[in-house]
Amino acid sequence: MTETSAAEPKLFISYSWTTPEHEAWVLQLAEELTSQGINVLLDKWDLQPGHDANAFMEKMVADPTVTKVLLICDEMYAKKSDGRKGGAGTEAQIITPEIYNHTAQDKFAAVVRERDREGKAFLPVYYKGRIYFDLTDPSTYATEFDKIVRWAWGQQVHVRPAKGQRPSFLEGKTVSGKILSSAAHRRAMDAVRSGSVNAGPAVREYLDIIASGLEDFRVKTEPATRQTFDDVIVASIEEFTPYRNEMIELFAVIAQYAPVPAQTEAIRRFFEKCIPYFDFQGSGNYTEWDFDNYRFIAHELFLYCVGMFLRYEQFTAAQEFLDNEYYWDDRRERDNKRNRCSAPTLPAAA
Template sequence: MDALQNSKIPVVFISYSWTTPEHEKWVYELAERLREADGIDVKLDKWDLKEGHDKFAFMERMVTSPEIDKVLVICDRGYQSKANSNKGGVGTEKLLITPEVMENVEQNKIIPIVSELDEDRNPYLPTFLKSRIYIDMSDAEKFEDSYEHLVRNIENAPLYRKPPLGKRRVFNDQEATIFLKTGGIVHQMRRAVESNPRRLSALASNFSDSYFEDLDQLRINYEDFDMQAPDEKIIEKLNNTIPLRDNFIETIKILSENDIIETEWLIDFFERIFVFTEFRGKGNSSDFQCDHYKFLIQESYIYACAVLLKQSKYRVINELVSSSYMFDYQRGTFEGKFTDLRFHLSSLESRNERIGSRKISYTAFLITERINVTFISKQELLDADMILFYLSIMLNVSPDRGGWFPVTFIYRDYIQPIKLLARLKSKRRAESILDLFGYASIENLRSAISSYEHETGYRFAGTGNNIPYIKYYIKPEEIAVNP
């Protein structure tokens, strides 16, 4: 779709105080950028007010003229002081907008721009502008976001436009319907990618907070269970988690594609979600009351790593699986590893038996059945689960518990290669993948894979194939043999 642009070139006037030479320079550079970089016609005393002109008439004409679309009032300590005390000095700094002039101007024409904060981090706003919404451009780190906001305001192109009123929904089952705040934030992220990628980090933080509010809607009370078939309630809630899971995965995909995915954000997310593995309400509870949350945690971790692998974020994955996690639970806090995000789900295995589905693992069955191919393929998910297992062994993560067990292993063809490991045959690709394993050189990686071993017998009971050593998928001598 073609971008839209206003046909009329916007015209703005800047009113400011000559507080200091540095402040004058700040104003001049802002005016210069608006004019040169964004095609906005700026009226400024330094280039529009000439000798012999009536400066007061010039100022009033700039503010009241219908040809001027916006008036930018640059608010610093000097402007506030002169406006509040009705003082003027010599020269152009007396050109301050007065309340009398303001009365004859439309509200949306005046834009207060805060260029300085006081010692208490409050803006220097004149009394007659105190009630106006302003744009804060005082923080150098946030200046670009504020500048974007200003240009959009001048161009009448707000980032957020009120959407048309849609059709109201009809609820056949009110109790099963949940409203997800995260969906709105993901929508904002999609738009930010096109208009202002710098907003993505802040939106990611908002996403986490909203995610846990959404997740709280899926709690199960003991009274909700049919004790003849308690797994039915777990399955019902698991179905409700799919859009929430997809919002999380799309967030990771967007952040990864824009190179702003942060390990700490992911670690914090999985630390916070862990509290949902225990029932914390009052009254009766059961051992499987939080199984839908536990399933979602394990599934989301595999999905997240699959997306990160697809985006070649190898260092992030290495940090994610190597790091310690501080998990809160009812009796305090314990230091855990990513392997603590895998659970045995008794409700699902009892369901397997109750309905006679005869799955080797009902958990693995559901994970593979719920794949959203919009984000990853089935093979990519199966590969990610295996990579997590090999990393847990090679990085010696929770050796006392045997590392991460790849529950979906039973759904992969035994001879099917793992794409990422097959890529190690290329020297160029091997060098980029080193970060995943945390090795400094290809020779170190060859040595590690050569000496790799894990305990025998890694398999589901009743199945024939053990999980093979990593060298089954990539022989040490094959690493980096091709360009």
């Protein structure tokens, strides 16, 4: 069932009178279920002196108005059910064909109360292989109890999410301002955390994807947008926010698990690859503020990077980020020489 039933659930509890302590435990469970708006049928409440106990249990199991039957399974219950002895045996004869003939049935469900020495749940043979509720562990009792309540009310524990749209990349299309970095980000994060030998290549691969993807965030002053160009810059920065957050996570993981030269060098190389975005590349007209979004993005990433290494007390690495000089090829110069800038001015280089 996928929707909550409007009718009040009517639930019968089947169990074995194993010990007084077990009977008291079942009684408490029945009281807890009753407090959740469930009409619980229990022999101690509904079976009066002079009544036929077997007839009562047979009626409860077969009654179509009883919407749920909860089987409290301990060692004694499982043995009586399998041996067809006592009330549990009588119920087993009724329940068995119901379960085997209706594979999709959800009227009957078992609650495991005990396990054997090997940790296996005590369950009747007819119920083996089916999903059950486990109330053997006090630490998970509340969670399992909630599952029983949802089952009794006909409500799923997990609800299927709404279906999204067909991914655009299946059509061979690209999404403006979208960097397909999530898979590489997960690989890099997992590799760094686990200390994998592939951590270095995974981090470099991810940072290269982000660096090359910055091109998708390029903006340009147009006559139609000149008056609102600030809004265009802010929108571009906001669009980059998910990737900024990815990189902050990566900076934090590297600072915690692998603040080694190979990783800090990969980060330094990334910031070098950001520098060409601070200035005009190519032909045509441009304005100084056409690159403001890149300057802000790189500036913010650099501050977060240093901040994460300081947070995790990697002071030497943080100092290296600040002291190092960052180089890039300025291909507009005739001699194609390598230019440089220092870390504090890196994000603001023009």
